[in-house]
Amino acid sequence: EVQLVESGGGLVQPGGSLRLSCAASGFTFSSYWINWVRQAPGKGLEWVANIKPDGSEKDYVDSVKGRFTISRDNAKNSLYLQMNSLRAEDTADYYCARERRGISCNYGSCSTYWYFELWGRGTLVSVSS
Protein backbone atom coordinates (compact mmCIF):
# COMPACT_ATOMS: atom_id res chain seq x y z
CA GLU A 1 0.00 0.00 0.00
CA VAL A 2 1.23 3.46 -0.88
CA GLN A 3 1.37 5.41 2.37
CA LEU A 4 3.14 7.84 4.65
CA VAL A 5 3.03 7.35 8.42
CA GLU A 6 4.17 10.08 10.82
CA SER A 7 5.33 9.55 14.38
CA GLY A 8 7.17 11.34 17.16
CA GLY A 9 4.66 13.97 18.17
CA GLY A 10 3.86 14.77 21.77
CA LEU A 11 3.82 17.38 24.52
CA VAL A 12 6.96 19.46 24.94
CA GLN A 13 7.78 22.56 26.95
CA PRO A 14 8.58 25.87 25.28
CA GLY A 15 12.23 25.91 24.30
CA GLY A 16 12.33 22.14 24.04
CA SER A 17 13.08 19.83 21.13
CA LEU A 18 11.28 17.08 19.29
CA ARG A 19 12.10 14.89 16.30
CA LEU A 20 9.33 13.82 13.96
CA SER A 21 9.61 10.87 11.61
CA CYS A 22 7.70 9.89 8.50
CA ALA A 23 7.90 6.33 7.17
CA ALA A 24 7.13 5.79 3.50
CA SER A 25 6.04 2.57 1.86
CA GLY A 26 4.63 1.33 -1.44
CA PHE A 27 6.55 3.70 -3.70
CA THR A 28 10.12 4.68 -4.61
CA PHE A 29 10.75 7.15 -1.80
CA SER A 30 14.11 8.24 -3.17
CA SER A 31 12.47 9.64 -6.34
CA TYR A 32 10.29 12.27 -4.67
CA TRP A 33 10.48 15.66 -3.03
CA ILE A 34 8.84 15.34 0.39
CA ASN A 35 7.35 18.07 2.56
CA TRP A 36 6.20 18.84 6.07
CA VAL A 37 2.91 20.74 6.27
CA ARG A 38 1.33 21.74 9.57
CA GLN A 39 -2.08 22.78 10.81
CA ALA A 40 -2.62 24.58 14.08
CA PRO A 41 -5.80 23.56 15.97
CA GLY A 42 -8.83 24.93 14.15
CA LYS A 43 -6.67 26.74 11.60
CA GLY A 44 -5.63 26.33 7.97
CA LEU A 45 -2.71 24.59 6.33
CA GLU A 46 0.83 25.96 6.47
CA TRP A 47 3.76 24.62 4.47
CA VAL A 48 6.80 24.12 6.73
CA ALA A 49 9.68 22.58 4.76
CA ASN A 50 10.65 20.42 1.83
CA ILE A 51 13.62 18.33 0.72
CA LYS A 52 14.91 17.19 -2.65
CA PRO A 53 15.02 13.45 -3.46
CA ASP A 54 18.77 13.22 -2.82
CA GLY A 55 18.65 15.55 0.18
CA SER A 56 20.85 18.18 -1.47
CA GLU A 57 18.25 20.96 -1.41
CA LYS A 58 16.02 22.04 1.47
CA ASP A 59 13.71 24.97 2.01
CA TYR A 60 11.81 26.29 5.02
CA VAL A 61 9.08 28.75 5.88
CA ASP A 62 10.65 31.83 7.45
CA SER A 63 9.09 31.21 10.88
CA VAL A 64 11.06 27.98 11.40
CA LYS A 65 14.38 28.84 9.73
CA GLY A 66 17.25 28.25 12.12
CA ARG A 67 15.08 26.16 14.46
CA PHE A 68 13.84 23.24 12.34
CA THR A 69 15.89 20.89 10.17
CA ILE A 70 14.42 18.56 7.56
CA SER A 71 16.37 15.46 6.57
CA ARG A 72 15.84 12.08 4.98
CA ASP A 73 17.33 8.60 4.89
CA ASN A 74 16.49 7.03 1.55
CA ALA A 75 17.90 3.67 2.64
CA LYS A 76 15.28 3.61 5.40
CA ASN A 77 12.51 5.25 3.32
CA SER A 78 12.20 7.84 6.05
CA LEU A 79 11.82 11.59 6.43
CA TYR A 80 12.61 13.54 9.58
CA LEU A 81 11.95 16.95 11.11
CA GLN A 82 14.21 18.02 13.96
CA MET A 83 12.45 20.79 15.84
CA ASN A 84 14.44 22.88 18.33
CA SER A 85 13.60 25.98 20.36
CA LEU A 86 9.92 25.13 20.14
CA ARG A 87 7.33 27.83 20.72
CA ALA A 88 3.66 27.74 21.60
CA GLU A 89 2.85 28.81 18.04
CA ASP A 90 4.46 25.60 16.72
CA THR A 91 1.58 23.64 18.23
CA ALA A 92 -0.06 21.82 15.32
CA ASP A 93 -0.72 18.59 13.52
CA TYR A 94 2.32 17.91 11.38
CA TYR A 95 1.79 16.07 8.09
CA CYS A 96 4.36 14.69 5.71
CA ALA A 97 3.33 14.98 2.09
CA ARG A 98 4.75 13.69 -1.18
CA GLU A 99 5.04 16.16 -4.02
CA ARG A 100 3.95 16.01 -7.60
CA ARG A 101 6.41 18.48 -9.14
CA GLY A 102 6.68 20.06 -12.54
CA ILE A 103 8.54 22.78 -14.40
CA SER A 104 6.96 25.57 -16.39
CA CYS A 105 9.01 27.45 -18.97
CA ASN A 106 7.92 30.57 -20.79
CA TYR A 107 10.11 32.68 -23.07
CA GLY A 108 13.23 31.04 -21.66
CA SER A 109 12.31 31.60 -18.02
CA CYS A 110 11.46 28.50 -16.02
CA SER A 111 9.90 27.97 -12.62
CA THR A 112 8.83 24.95 -10.65
CA TYR A 113 5.39 24.21 -9.29
CA TRP A 114 4.20 21.44 -7.04
CA TYR A 115 1.19 19.83 -5.46
CA PHE A 116 0.83 17.56 -2.46
CA GLU A 117 -0.49 14.32 -3.89
CA LEU A 118 -0.02 11.93 -0.97
CA TRP A 119 -0.43 12.78 2.72
CA GLY A 120 0.16 10.97 5.96
CA ARG A 121 -2.38 11.06 8.80
CA GLY A 122 -0.32 13.49 10.83
CA THR A 123 1.23 13.65 14.28
CA LEU A 124 0.27 16.20 16.92
CA VAL A 125 2.88 18.45 18.48
CA SER A 126 1.80 20.42 21.55
CA VAL A 127 4.11 23.06 22.98
CA SER A 128 3.01 24.11 26.44
CA SER A 129 4.31 24.52 29.97
Next chain:
Amino acid sequence: EIVLTQSPATLSLSPGERATLSCRASQSVTTYLAWYQQKPGQAPRLLVYDASNRATGIPARFSGSGSGTDFTLTISSLEPEDFAVYYCQHRSHFGPGTKVDIK
Protein backbone atom coordinates in the same frame (compact mmCIF):
# COMPACT_ATOMS: atom_id res chain seq x y z
CA GLU B 1 4.89 36.60 -2.40
CA ILE B 2 1.64 35.17 -3.69
CA VAL B 3 -1.43 35.44 -1.48
CA LEU B 4 -4.42 33.20 -2.08
CA THR B 5 -7.86 34.30 -0.93
CA GLN B 6 -10.92 32.06 -0.88
CA SER B 7 -14.60 32.94 -0.87
CA PRO B 8 -16.95 32.50 0.71
CA ALA B 9 -15.51 31.51 4.08
CA THR B 10 -18.54 29.30 4.68
CA LEU B 11 -21.04 27.89 2.22
CA SER B 12 -24.26 26.42 3.63
CA LEU B 13 -25.99 24.10 1.20
CA SER B 14 -28.21 21.04 1.12
CA PRO B 15 -27.34 17.63 -0.35
CA GLY B 16 -27.99 17.62 -4.08
CA GLU B 17 -27.26 21.31 -4.49
CA ARG B 18 -24.42 22.76 -6.57
CA ALA B 19 -21.42 24.25 -4.74
CA THR B 20 -19.22 26.93 -6.29
CA LEU B 21 -16.02 27.83 -4.43
CA SER B 22 -13.68 30.62 -5.46
CA CYS B 23 -9.92 31.08 -5.10
CA ARG B 24 -8.16 34.27 -6.13
CA ALA B 25 -4.39 34.73 -6.41
CA SER B 26 -2.67 38.08 -5.83
CA GLN B 27 -0.71 37.56 -9.05
CA SER B 28 -0.97 35.18 -11.96
CA VAL B 29 -0.25 31.52 -11.24
CA THR B 30 -1.17 30.57 -14.84
CA THR B 31 -2.91 27.20 -14.28
CA TYR B 32 -0.66 25.88 -11.50
CA LEU B 33 -3.29 25.65 -8.81
CA ALA B 34 -4.62 22.73 -6.80
CA TRP B 35 -7.67 22.08 -4.64
CA TYR B 36 -7.79 19.89 -1.52
CA GLN B 37 -10.60 18.51 0.59
CA GLN B 38 -10.20 18.03 4.34
CA LYS B 39 -12.71 16.32 6.60
CA PRO B 40 -12.58 16.62 10.40
CA GLY B 41 -9.82 14.50 11.91
CA GLN B 42 -8.42 13.57 8.50
CA ALA B 43 -5.50 14.64 6.36
CA PRO B 44 -6.16 16.79 3.30
CA ARG B 45 -6.79 14.99 0.01
CA LEU B 46 -5.78 16.26 -3.41
CA LEU B 47 -8.88 16.78 -5.57
CA VAL B 48 -7.75 18.85 -8.55
CA TYR B 49 -4.35 19.89 -9.90
CA ASP B 50 -3.28 22.12 -12.77
CA ALA B 51 -6.53 24.02 -12.13
CA SER B 52 -8.75 21.51 -13.92
CA ASN B 53 -7.33 17.97 -13.73
CA ARG B 54 -9.02 15.61 -11.31
CA ALA B 55 -6.66 13.55 -9.17
CA THR B 56 -6.84 9.77 -9.23
CA GLY B 57 -10.08 8.40 -7.84
CA ILE B 58 -11.84 11.74 -7.53
CA PRO B 59 -15.51 11.61 -8.63
CA ALA B 60 -16.60 13.47 -11.73
CA ARG B 61 -18.92 15.73 -9.72
CA PHE B 62 -15.79 17.68 -8.73
CA SER B 63 -14.49 20.03 -11.42
CA GLY B 64 -11.99 22.84 -11.45
CA SER B 65 -11.64 25.78 -13.79
CA GLY B 66 -9.82 29.06 -14.18
CA SER B 67 -6.46 30.52 -15.07
CA GLY B 68 -4.34 33.50 -14.18
CA THR B 69 -5.71 34.82 -10.89
CA ASP B 70 -9.28 33.48 -10.68
CA PHE B 71 -10.19 29.86 -10.08
CA THR B 72 -13.33 27.91 -9.27
CA LEU B 73 -14.01 24.51 -7.75
CA THR B 74 -17.49 23.24 -8.55
CA ILE B 75 -19.24 20.31 -6.93
CA SER B 76 -22.14 19.61 -9.26
CA SER B 77 -24.41 17.85 -6.78
CA LEU B 78 -23.38 17.62 -3.14
CA GLU B 79 -23.19 14.19 -1.58
CA PRO B 80 -23.27 13.81 2.23
CA GLU B 81 -19.55 13.00 2.26
CA ASP B 82 -18.66 16.27 0.48
CA PHE B 83 -19.34 18.48 3.50
CA ALA B 84 -15.81 19.47 4.45
CA VAL B 85 -13.25 22.26 4.20
CA TYR B 86 -11.69 23.00 0.82
CA TYR B 87 -8.30 24.64 0.30
CA CYS B 88 -6.61 25.99 -2.81
CA GLN B 89 -2.81 25.87 -3.15
CA HIS B 90 -0.02 27.17 -5.32
CA ARG B 91 3.55 26.08 -4.54
CA SER B 92 4.11 26.72 -0.82
CA HIS B 93 0.99 28.87 -0.40
CA PHE B 94 -2.44 27.76 0.77
CA GLY B 95 -5.68 29.70 0.81
CA PRO B 96 -7.54 30.08 4.14
CA GLY B 97 -10.18 27.54 3.14
CA THR B 98 -13.92 27.40 2.46
CA LYS B 99 -16.10 25.34 4.76
CA VAL B 100 -19.03 23.66 3.05
CA ASP B 101 -21.58 22.78 5.69
CA ILE B 102 -25.07 21.37 5.73
CA LYS B 103 -27.87 23.91 5.56
